[in-house]
Amino acid sequence: MTIQINLPDDQSMATVQEHFADEDNVRQTLTAMREAEPTIAFSRLWRFASGEVTHDADLLTALRHDSKLAADVNALLQKISWSHLPQAAAASTDEDLRLRETDLCAIRIESSRAEPDQVYVIIELKDAEANAPRTLITSAAGGTLERLELPAAQGGVIQVLLQHDDAVLIALRDHGTEVFLR
């Protein structure tokens, strides 16, 4: 028995090649989607913003690469925070920020005289009787979030002593950083 195959003409061959190319594109796209980072669900953002989860490395990485996600987190933090201190007005961005203030509190940064590489972060509540915040979160312009658990307030003042190269302190001193107290 003889099998006879008729080869397509040039036009038909071009059509077939396009078809196979389309199939390959679909396959590659599906494979890329399967291997891609999973999207961050809102519930995960909520758990982090509310303090239910204090450390989420994947989320923190994603925030640095996804400005929209970072904006979502900032919006969420702003909704649930005790106080939100937005980016500071930049009279002179060359100087480190030493004071941030809202109608609820002021955050003061003072260098230690005893140990010059140590710095006091002092949060003074305008209403000493108010329920004091327990956590300070900084959100840098680049999407980096830092979290600092705060000690109990005494007489309306919360004080923390940090090394000058502490990530939270660096963020606090940056004019472009938003600060959330919750």
Add this chain to the structure above:
Amino acid sequence: MSLVRVFIPTTEGPVAIERITREPAAQSAICVKRTTRVLPISAAYDAFVRAPSGVIEREFGPWDVSGPRGAFRLDVSGPITDGESWQLGVFIAHALAAENRLAGPDDEVAEALWITGALDSDLGVGAVGHVAEKLHASADLIDQHIKEGTALRFFVPDTNLKSMTAREDIESTAVTSAKDIQRHLNLLDEADAPASVIPAPPIPANAAPEPQSGNGLRTLFTVLGISILVAGAGAFIYFDQQPIKTVPPIVVKEKSAPEPVKAAQVKPAPKAAPKVVVAKPVTAKVKPAPAHVPTLKVYELRAAAGSSCAAIQFSDAKPVKRALGPVSGDQLADSNVAGLCGLEFEVAVGPEDRFVSAAVNLTRGRFVRNRLPETLKGNLATKGNLRWRAHVPKRLKRPVRYNISVSISKTPISGLAAQTQTLTARHRILP
């Protein structure tokens, strides 16, 4: 100027106070080994410092500081966990620091002090716990001082003196007031130093005995009740009215120098003692009765079997009470809201009339009822034990956090003007 090192004994070992610095901070803090590690007792230290209730600013302040507020940073060689036994040593360290005489970790010292005791607002010294354990934990320090021949003195509340008998090679000085030690260190002005009190200098315990005179008498002192000038580095002048065995040589301050009646012998000031110092009690006055130390207690109130919280809250049924103990500084052990009907606060004012002002500051959550008695508002004199209750919600979604501050004064408390003694406690009720 002689430098002095101060040790605060703890059950984990002695802790040296290495440095006191005025800082542009809002709250005074105790840090370990010059790091950013702030000890939990810092809140109590801040209260101990801050005027008007704190004794440090009252006794040694005010200070000029740049900035709106100032506070102290106290660096220590190791952790001090809780209690009040650090207060006397910290007070003396501040007194030394005010005269630039507090020794740092690398300084050569004239003597070292081992001090334990609580301090009230009148600078009276109160008893502390675990003194025998603290002494035991200081064995290496004592041995080191014996080996190096440096003087080490022991100051304890008079009621704790018996606990120091475990070691026969030391002798301790009982103190009833911080001024006893200040006098010993010549840190008091003349107006504060009664003539009957003789500051006791370090005695090298194994130093050669004083030479006997030919007739058996030692060199004479004529004790006039005031100090005698010793030239240069502070030599000792001896008189022979009393045997040296019972009267230690006198260290005198240059500024208080009258003419010596009879200077029989002048010798250089003793240097480092090769053996642990034996110090005699320094006060000659009659010992006063121990002062009452006000206390603040917090009790959990729970329903007894067959009863209920409603019966306790509305029908005066008797609850089961459980006292909450401190876990760190003034932080009390957490309570669980399950079965908790309320809390009872008790202030033991003491047998004498005092003005008491109390405040319960809720930092998170709320109580159902928390009404302070009129006697706790600072304008009515009262005594004995004062109690009040707060009811707590049956269920909680989040912890309730609060702190209590109780001020006690001999005068009515209005604003911050009164000289007060302050008691504090912090507590959480968990869901």
